[in-house]
Amino acid sequence: xxxxxxxxxxxxxxxxxxxxxxxxxxxxxxxxxxxxxxxxxxxxxxxxxxxxxxxxxxxxxxxxxxxxxxxxxxxxxxxxxxxxxxxxxxxxxxxxxxxxxxxxxxxxxxxxxxxxxxxxxxxxxxxxxxxxxxxxxxxxxxxxxxxxxxxxxxxxxxxxxxxxxxxxxxxxxxxxxxxxxxxxxxxxxxxxxxxxxxxxxxxxxxxxxxxxxxxxxxxxxxxxxxxxxxxxxxxxxxxxxxxxxxxxxxxxxxxxxxxxxxxxxxxxxxxxxxxxxxxxxxxxxxxxxxxxxxxxxxxxxxxxxxxxxxxxxxxxxxxxxxxxxxxxxxxxxxxx
Amino acid sequence: xxxxxxxxxxxxxxxxxxxxxxxxxxxxxxxxxxxxxxxxxxxxxxxxxxxxxxxxxxxxxxxxxxxxxxxxxxxxxxxxxxxxxxxxxxxxxxxxxxxxxxxxxxxxxxxxxxxxxxxxxxxxxxxxxxxxxxxxxxxxxxxxxxxxxxxxxxxxxxxxxxxxxxxxxxxxxxxxxxxxxxxxxxxxxxxxxxxxxxxxxxxxxxxxxxxxxxxxxxxxxxxxxxxxxxxxxxxxxxxxxxxxxxxxxxxxxxxxxxxxxxxxxxxxxxxxxxxxxxxxxxxxxxxxxxxxxxxxxxxxxxxxxxxxxxxxxxxxxxxxxxxxxxxxxxxxxxxxxxxxxxxx
Numbered sequence: 106x107x108x109x110x111x112x113x114x115x116x117x118x119x120x121x122x123x124x125x126x127x128x129x130x131x132x133x134x135x136x137x138x139x140x141x142x143x144x145x146x147x148x149x150x151x152x153x154x155x156x157x158x159x160x161x162x163x164x165x166x167x168x169x170x171x172x173x174x175x176x177x178x179x180x181x182x183x184x185x186x187x188x189x190x191x192x193x194x195x196x197x198x199x200x201x202x203x204x205x206x207x208x209x210x211x212x213x214x215x216x217x218x219x220x221x222x223x224x225x226x227x228x229x230x231x232x233x234x235x236x237x238x239x240x241x242x243x244x245x246x247x248x249x250x251x252x253x254x255x256x257x258x259x260x261x262x263x264x265x266x267x268x269x270x271x272x273x274x275x276x277x278x279x280x281x282x283x284x285x286x287x288x289x290x291x292x293x294x295x296x297x298x299x300x301x302x303x304x305x306x307x308x309x310x311x312x313x314x315x316x317x318x319x320x321x322x323x324x325x326x327x328x329x330x331x332x333x334x335x336x337x338x339x340x341x342x343x344x345x346x347x348x349x350x351x352x353x354x355x356x357x358x359x360x361x362x363x364x365x366x367x368x369x370x371x372x373x374x375x376x377x378x379x380x381x382x383x384x385x386x387x388x389x390x391x392x393x394x395x396x397x398x399x400x401x402x403x404x405x406x407x408x409x410x411x412x413x414x415x416x417x418x419x420x421x422x423x424x425x426x427x428x429x430x431x432x433x434x435x436x437x438x439x440x441x
Numbered sequence: 442x443x444x445x446x447x448x449x450x451x452x453x454x455x456x457x458x459x460x461x462x463x464x465x466x467x468x469x470x471x472x473x474x475x476x477x478x479x480x481x482x483x484x485x486x487x488x489x490x491x492x493x494x495x496x497x498x499x500x501x502x503x504x505x506x507x508x509x510x511x512x513x514x515x516x517x518x519x520x521x522x523x524x525x526x527x528x529x530x531x532x533x534x535x536x537x538x539x540x541x542x543x544x545x546x547x548x549x550x551x552x553x554x555x556x557x558x559x560x561x562x563x564x565x566x567x568x569x570x571x572x573x574x575x576x577x578x579x580x581x582x583x584x585x586x587x588x589x590x591x592x593x594x595x596x597x598x599x600x601x602x603x604x605x606x607x608x609x610x611x612x613x614x615x616x617x618x619x620x621x622x623x624x625x626x627x628x629x630x631x632x633x634x635x636x637x638x639x640x641x642x643x644x645x646x647x648x649x650x651x652x653x654x655x656x657x658x659x660x661x662x663x664x665x666x667x668x669x670x671x672x673x674x675x676x677x678x679x680x681x682x683x684x685x686x687x688x689x690x691x692x693x694x695x696x697x698x699x700x701x702x703x704x705x706x707x708x709x710x711x712x713x714x715x716x717x718x719x720x721x722x723x724x725x726x727x728x729x730x731x732x733x734x735x736x737x738x739x740x741x742x743x744x745x746x747x748x749x750x751x752x753x754x755x756x757x758x759x760x761x762x763x764x765x766x767x768x769x770x771x772x773x774x775x776x777x778x779x780x781x782x783x784x785x
Binding site for chain 2: 336337338340341342343344345346347348349351356359360433434435436
């Protein structure tokens with residue numbers, strides 16, 4: 106298992122390198138000129154050229170990339186053209202917020218999606234199954250920004266039971282930093298007011314973000330359970346006198362979540378992409394809204410860094426998924 | 442063989458299944474008698490309703506099947522009248538054990554063998570003990586269950602019984618897996634064991650070992666077993682009595698020596714002639730098992746029967762007992778020539 110993890114980490118390196126090259130080239134192909142943006146509206150061509158030379162934008166692209174690559178290798182992600190702070194510091198500040206949001210969404214999607222999918226399979230073709238199908242198709246089809254606005258309108262503006270935006274109410278201090286995740290930090294420091302406030306702020310963004318994942322997990326679980334219920338070992342378990350509930354919730358489900366778990370790994374990419382929009386709407390101070398800001402200001406160092414960090418997280422999550430799969434199925438573990 | 446001294450008896454069972462093309466009669470007038478301490482073979486071609494018979498006893502008939510007629514007598518009750526809950530709590534895995542056809546598919550691949558085998562004990566308790574309430578077992582009980590399983594595993598001659606419980610199904614060969622499943626069936630000391638072609642999926646040498654093991658276990662523990670097979674050779678080796686089925690109907694039943702030595706029904710005679718051990722040449726039976734959607738009228742075998750007469754297609758032949766305990770449903774053996782019927 107340890108060898109497998111090390112091998113997978115090594116394999117992730119070329120993938121991340123490829124991601125870096127691709128993003129770098131794509132940013133240069135775009136018509137937006139960061140030098141012009143930096144120089145301001147009234148800059149003369151000479152001023153722009155000076156900035157271009159200062160930042161090295163006049164060098165051949167491969168040379169620029171080598172310089173950038175060398176910086177990244179020294180853990181230097183550059184300075185943000187917009188905030189004028191080191192990009193690494195910006196990301197370190199904002200990454201926990203995104204992690205808290207996406208993991209809350211993922212946990213919610215899994216905790217609801219798996220039982221929903223299982224029940225839909227157990228009662229397949231019943232009214233419940235049809236309702237789940239309609240809801241999940243809707244969950245996949247609905248645009249998250251539209252859904253977010255509906256939620257904000259209903260629960261914040263109309264009924265005023267949930268906060269409209271942000272991560273904490275103004276006036277409430279963030280809990281002391283341990284992990285950067287407010288829920289955990291406030292609990293660890295026994296700060297229950299902060300904890301409740303953080304939860305209130307998390308509910309709507311996390312729910313909005315989880316919708317697509319929840320639908321996917323429910324659908325894959327349903328298909329997996331239906332497939333597993335046809336297996337011989339299920340009819341054997343019945344004939345051998347295991348109780349029905351035990352067969353479904355222990356023996357069938359464990360085999361069925363394998364497919365859903367694989368999906369969770371792939372979903373994480375979609376979740377991060379979704380977080381960009383959701384963070385922007387809910388004013389959530391994560392790297393999603395940071396990325397939006399960076400794109401608007403042609404802050405290419407920030408864009409590159411965010412892409413790289415997201416790629417890194419994606420690689421880690423998928424590695425974790427493979428480890429979980431090995432734990433779920435001993436036959437997978439033996440092939441590692 | 443009367444129903445009274447039987448441990449388990451199926452009487453005039455008829456089962457239909459709704460299909461897109463109409464109702465199919467998959468069992469019609471199926472009879473079977475299992476006496477205590479004996480092994481009863483059920484033999485017939487594929488699709489003659491052998492497995493359906495087993496499922497009917499276990500109360501696990503698939504969806505859209507309907508029991509039209511009949512009874513399954515067991516311990517003074519009709520199993521067909523029991524609720525699904527009662528079947529799960531009192532019958533399956535407790536009073537009636539089950540050995541499946543394909544040991545490669547019957548165990549869940551992602552759970553340890555021990556966890557699966559202990560499941561029956563968890564819900565039905567050790568032999569002679571009450572079942573744990575709602576399947577809640579404490580550590581001490583679990584340890585006793587485990588010790589009991591280890592002893593059963595050594596009875597089925599599985600090597601390293603203690604370690605075997607911690608391994609996964611794919612780490613065993615087919616024969617070993619079938620031993621595990623036999624142990625699972627034995628572990629709760631059921632009154633009856635149902636075996637659904639338990640050697641079909643195994644290679645020939647392993648088949649012989651498993652049959653030998655079942656014979657030994659039957660003698661040692663005085664097992665009562667219904668053994669489904671399509672192979673008369675297996676019946677000859679293992680069984681005391683046998684029922685021959687054709688297209689969902691019981692055509693002949695009796696002691697193995699009598700049925701195999703002097704088969705009465707033309708179908709049994711032809712089926713025995715098909716067995717390569719017994720015939721110089723494979724005779725084969727012309728035609729195929731009829732579709733249960735449109736079974737032939739009268740005796741269902743009459744379109745393929747070399748002895749068929751017009752009367753065979755008119756009505757179901759009466760069941761007669763031309764030889765001691767040897768019953769047959771065929772017009773060749775009319776009721777008036779039947780000593781048992783005349784006496785009554």
